Amino acid sequence: MGLIVQKFGGTSVGTIERILRVADRVISYKEAGHQMVVVVSAMGKSTDVLVDMAKQIAPHPSEREMDMLLSTGEQVSIALLTMALQQRGYAAVSLTGWQAGMITESVHGKARIKDIDNQRILRELQQNKIVIVAGFQGITEEGEITTLGRGGSDTTAVALAASLNAEKCEIFTDVAGVYTADPRVVPTAQKLPSISYDEMLELANLGAGVLHPRSVELAKKHQVKLVVRSSFTQEDGTYVEEVATMETGRVVSGVAHDEDIAKITVVGMPDRNGALSRLFNTLAEHQVNVDIIIQSSYDASATNISFTISADDLPKTLSTLEANRAKLQFEKVEHEEGLTKVSIVGAGMVNNPGVAAEMFKQLAEQEISIKMVSTSDIKVSCVIPASQTGLAVRTLHTAFGLDVAEEATVYGV
């Protein structure tokens, strides 16, 4: 019976009653003989309340002070969960990010973990205590409180699991695992018993919100066995680990989709050295995240460049381009809204040529027009009209054999 790191998100500790339920679950593992390290987020909407207070004072509060403010949220959760465990007669101790030794970069609002000084945690574990750690937060070498940004508590849990050599890292959330597609769009979507890090990473990046890409990357890097499962039921979740796909025959593991995509085409840019870098550096400086990029020649001296962005960023992107027209020297900018990116992901695609062709054929048969395509070793993404999202996702889900449940692998609690 080894060490297990568990992470409970804000919804899972959103009320006193839920905190008590989390305590019961942690105790069941402790009783089974595990050493337990539990990472918790701030309670439900408490972060929103804090953000709202800050906004009443300053429209753009400093990031250092926001970290000071928001880090109180997890501190409340760890104290309450620890009290619940102690009340049930178990030795437990809460640790803030700095007490747990989560050393981060000197960046506020989205710091990355540099190192974990796990001496304190190990000392508490040796005393047979359940250790409750505040997620999402850390401390710089200068003693400043930092937060890790989106997906921060998942990252805390994975980093601790790596540092402590945990048997596994269980991420408890409000869904029961990783699905072959969004169950709201595809009623036949199946929960995957297991998935590889790379597939999970693609799915996370493609809009499947269960795990933040950062935590998956970290898990892959340190080979931390991840489990995604529901905090409200006892059912098995999805294992994320290196070997998963080796044991299954599937070519495609899931269909992801990301709505609210916009496509921009910059027409007639001079085809000189550095034109592309000038364009995308300008956009990056204005915090525009660009996804798929396609360059097509226009004539001997000019080029057209198309790229996709989140529809939310469209006004900012258009105004940035316009403001830099003199520098970028393009002829005109065209844009298209109401698009979706639909993607198939599967580690098995590497060894199965023709998967992309099959995807295009399936979409064509449904008369779905493909606006852009992007591929990697383990995924194919197509940009299509948003109105055809459901049809596309369901068609691909069926075509690649995902409507039927895969047999569970040997793992399970």
Add this chain to the structure above:
Amino acid sequence: MGLIVQKFGGTSVGTIERILRVADRVISYKEAGHQMVVVVSAMGKSTDVLVDMAKQIAPHPSEREMDMLLSTGEQVSIALLTMALQQRGYAAVSLTGWQAGMITESVHGKARIKDIDNQRILRELQQNKIVIVAGFQGITEEGEITTLGRGGSDTTAVALAASLNAEKCEIFTDVAGVYTADPRVVPTAQKLPSISYDEMLELANLGAGVLHPRSVELAKKHQVKLVVRSSFTQEDGTYVEEVATMETGRVVSGVAHDEDIAKITVVGMPDRNGALSRLFNTLAEHQVNVDIIIQSSYDASATNISFTISADDLPKTLSTLEANRAKLQFEKVEHEEGLTKVSIVGAGMVNNPGVAAEMFKQLAEQEISIKMVSTSDIKVSCVIPASQTGLAVRTLHTAFGLDVAEEATVYGV
């Protein structure tokens, strides 16, 4: 223009609007050329909300986890006040207890400050920043979060003022200063322009709630010039400092009263060595705070011991005595409720014999019966029936010449 430490209590930062008002006041001092260190408490009722959540989980949560929980309250306040200052264009930085170097004993819930490592604060002040420090909290040498217990934020402010050699320490509160008596009982009560540490200490101990005795003790020890004043008006407050009474001719500075006193008489205890110590040690072990103690002989072998306690502690005290009857070997216990302790305080009493006699005479003339008496160099306390509290306080206030305002001393902002 020197360094000033200010402290704003929970009521003063109870809402966003009030935090903004505190920011304005701090800025007015900064603009006048002062270096500013500002200590704040948790916002209004936020501590109550946290305590309530804890009580839902555990009737007696561990003190370590309560400190972890409650210390978030001040952390929220310091972040918000700092944001408000920054929003108005002033350089400011918030520091938690541990960041501010408030080293305490390894005791939870009521730790005392052992040392202040003020390097960080000095560094921030050198960078011309307004430094906002979380009151009420500290850190042990082992890195545990502690809280200082009742009056903790006042203590933080005074300790910082001592450590930083501040020009003065201003305690902003919901009253305008220290009064000669409680204005709700004595309409002619006067705000004192100044008062000595010893007098303030007696008043604080006697139930005048403006300052906690700990902070006054600390101020006296380090000769920190204290000012008590209103956070809602601009009027001058009361200076608490060593020389105050030397400059005034008054004998009595104030009349204090503490309602809800109960008197216990333990009848017929064996008059052997150690009987008294056994009795009061037993009560102390059960957290009963005893105030006035009077011993009277009974016969050759036995003694009667009377003492006062807070009426709240009466059931606990009676049950503790009953449970230890075998050990203490008393004959019986009598008790009386509905009592008040009324006290006159004045450093001038040392050189004016007959003050106590005058007090007894004044009370006797009003036919107020005196149940117990306790004296020190600078105060006389009488326990009387609670029904006569108002009459007694007003009579003494007039008799000792407190109905007329004293002229302000040379100080003032």
